[in-house]
Amino acid sequence: MTVRVGVIGTGWIGGEHIRRITDRVGGAEVVAVTDIDADRAARAVAGTGARVLATGEEVIAAEDVDAVVVTSWGPAHAESVLAAVAAGKPVFCEKPLATSAEDAQRILDAEARHGARLVQVGFMRRYDTGYRQMKEVVSAGGIGTPLMAHCVHRNPTVPESYHSEMASQDTAVHEIDVLRWLLDDEISSVQVLTPRPTGKRFEHLRDPQMLLFEMVGGARVDLEVFVNCQYGYEIGCEVVGEEGTVRLPEVPGAVVRSAARTSTPVLQDWVQRFAGAFDAEFQSWADEVAAGTPTTGPNAWDGYAAAVVTDAAVRALHSGGVVETGIKERPAFYA
Known part of the structure; x- marks a missing residue:
């Protein structure tokens, strides 16, 4: 199974992860992205075949998106993660999971209501x-x-x-x-x-x-x-x-x-130091999403x-x- 990924936020780290998923992660492909700067989003997926959507809500709701990567501005993370959990889709969120403990608690409560862990947080050092x-x-x-x-x-x-x-x-x-x-x-x-x-x-x-x-x-x-x-x-x-x-x-x-x-x-810089950890992190996440099992990486509790x-x-x-x-x-x- 190829995991079809939607990316919310195509700034520097979002662009890096799009290239990582496209070029170095097996069993995953980026199919849809969004960003407040539509031109930047288009540049980030040029040549990949992925399409640009207007909002994060559209990316999450898209039928051909199996899992979501959140790499937007930190204060916007919690709402995107909550929307992905509500849709029942696995979501990888770059740190921070939320910019307050209160918002992180909302995510814990949402996962508990859903009844299964869907969230992984981008603490890549565990993969170094x-x-x-x-x-x-x-x-x-x-x-x-x-x-x-x-x-x-x-x-x-x-x-x-x-x-x-x-x-x-x-x-x-x-x-x-x-x-x-x-x-x-x-x-x-x-x-x-x-x-x-x-x-x-x-x-x-x-x-x-x-x-x-x-x-x-x-x-x-x-x-x-x-x-x-x-x-x-x-x-x-x-x-x-x-x-x-x-x-x-x-x-x-x-x-x-x-x-x-x-x-x-x-x-x-940290990109040089942890490039291998980023690759291993995303490969593990893609493999576990494809298998339909809860991810073993840092979860919503770790983000909280x-x-x-x-x-x-x-x-x-x-x-x-x-x-x-x-x-x-x-x-x-x-x-």
Whole structure:
């Protein structure tokens, strides 16, 4: 079976996913798209045979659309996902699932009423080879009970439109999800510290930031978010257990010896770093949709949990104190 996909939103990431589904994912094809810019939508599917529709509602309702990909503006995600669930169609939603915990809760309630899980959220790091190796070690007890984790998320620069809250909402959200997955636990509290600011930032931005998490089980996590580090894109993660540690491997690069120095290249963006994870994520999703089984990737509960934690992190940024996330117990529906 070929999964016929409708895409809502054909901006940069939507265009990337259209090319990914068309060129690198087997068993899926894009048949319909929509965007607020109809010309951009037409360019995104030029040569693919897909048609451009006027609205997301039309894409979801189309008889030849089996599943939906939502890559529109973040605040519009929840309504598109809710419409797909109401239509009974599997939906892949890029992060965030919703821009508030309240909207994410609406999606949980809608899935519960439908009686089956239809939603997958685009937390692609769970499909990265290095993170999967870490997960295998932690889950197998290879380092004993996890006690701590140390994480780094650095970008060379960000545009002027990037604001201080986005350090949690758009950047740290990936670590928030992957830490919950690695440690198989929820985040109970968060504190945000703001060290001496870099002079390389726009004046309105607090950068870097240190996020301190406590897990329900007691493990502690520190995360450095530094989005104007200048030198490149770097992701780091180490989990410390009672009997050992496991660290995310460095991305291999050629070793150059020249001018009395040894050097390796530094990646410059997240597209280079996680291209393989994106491909694996979509292939897995397409395979499971074709099989008619609930997707095993990040689900609506994971999107809800991320929204709860990022909401708390924004409050912590402004208060300077420790903020309880107030996350509830995971429903059995998402076990």
